[in-house]
Amino acid sequence: MIMAAKKFDLVIFGASGFTGQFVVDEVCKVAEEENLTWAVAGRNMTKLQKVLNEASNRTDKNLLETPIIIADTSSKSSLEEMAKQAKIVLNCVGPYRFFGEPVVKACIEYGAHHLDISGEPQYLETMQLLYHTKAKENNVLIIGATGFDSVPAESGIMYLQDKFKSGQLTNVESFLSIQTGPAGGAINFATYESAVYGLSNAKELVSLRKSLYSEPMPKVQHRLPKRSGLFFSEEVRKWCLPFMGSDKSVVYRTIRSHFSGGVLKSPIEFFPYMCMSSLFSALKFVMFGVIFNFLCHSSVGRWLLLKFPHILTMGAVKKGGPSREQIDGTSFTMTFVGRGFDSLESMSNGDKPDRQITARLTAPELGYVTTPICMVQCAAIVLKEKDQMQYKSGVLTPGAAFFGTSLIQRLDQHNVKIETVSDSKV
Structure with missing residues (x-):
């Protein structure tokens, strides 16, 4: 590894991209709170200067001298x-399957x-398979x-783990609900493009995981009843x-790390779900999912999805991303x-889980407000608490x-809040 003097605590790579501009706003605010130095990076000087100018207007701060x-x-x-030049690179350039690896290297x-x-x-x-050992060798x-992928989910499970600290969390289900205002919502094209290529190459994961993990984790002793594909919760x-x-x-990779590292006495079962506003909306979504999946698995289908996203998603995907009005009107919960054992004694006795805790995370718009916050x-934390991190x-x-x-x-102080809704014996 070649070490050099670091000029900046943070460098936002892809600052002129749709998501990157929101990360600029968030870094501007947090850099002042935490006394951090920062810069923006990208391939086009004019676009980067424009982003800094627009961010200056949004934040009421003079960012025109930002490196x-x-x-x-x-x-x-x-x-x-x-x-x-960077202590940390905040990489906002996707799809990462095409552009991520050179930055990591x-x-x-x-x-x-x-x-x-x-x-x-x-x-x-893939990054874990190829670069975990080298990153450890270089202390990176x-x-x-x-x-949003996947700090809220990880935070919810961490929160529940803390509540079960005298016992053991064994099962978690998460339910995502998105609320939109009168202007509705929209998905940026880059996010949609990542989904198209991810689904079309999903079979890669089977061989990838065999290479990544030579041994399976032990099975969860008390599994949840299997849900149907569409159900009323x-x-x-x-x-x-x-x-x-x-x-x-992401969560199962975390669970594996915690189990092998001794944080967990047994693995946690995790199932994430998304909530629909009505049965009719759910059926429409299922129909769209079937068509989307079919198109993703052929070159012609992928071309159609990427060439005409606004039409094929019925307006849900916009190449310019959602409007400010749409962003401001969107939030999610x-x-x-979480189910588990109130004490390790009851778990070791082979009893069934005896405690259930429900927690709720509430946050602003997921892609361009919550994502930069997270x-x-x-x-x-990497800058301020690295010495306290279990894995460095x-x-x-x-x-x-x-x-x-x-x-x-920290998330709670920045409008991403989680609290206990109920805690009961079962």
């Missing part, structure tokens, strides 16, 4: 120059920690999924479907239902990296 680094994923030397080689907001299991697990943290009083994001993949607070290097999930840190408290 700019020119870096491009197609230029190895430019990525290396960026990594030399440069960061490991030049001693910069790397955080991204990927929700792409193939990319995240590579932490993926530090946005008594816990949240809504129709629900399996959540197809990366939360399950995640309800976590990413920047994760970065702040390697390719990690948020749940493995930030277990035992102030992440939940």
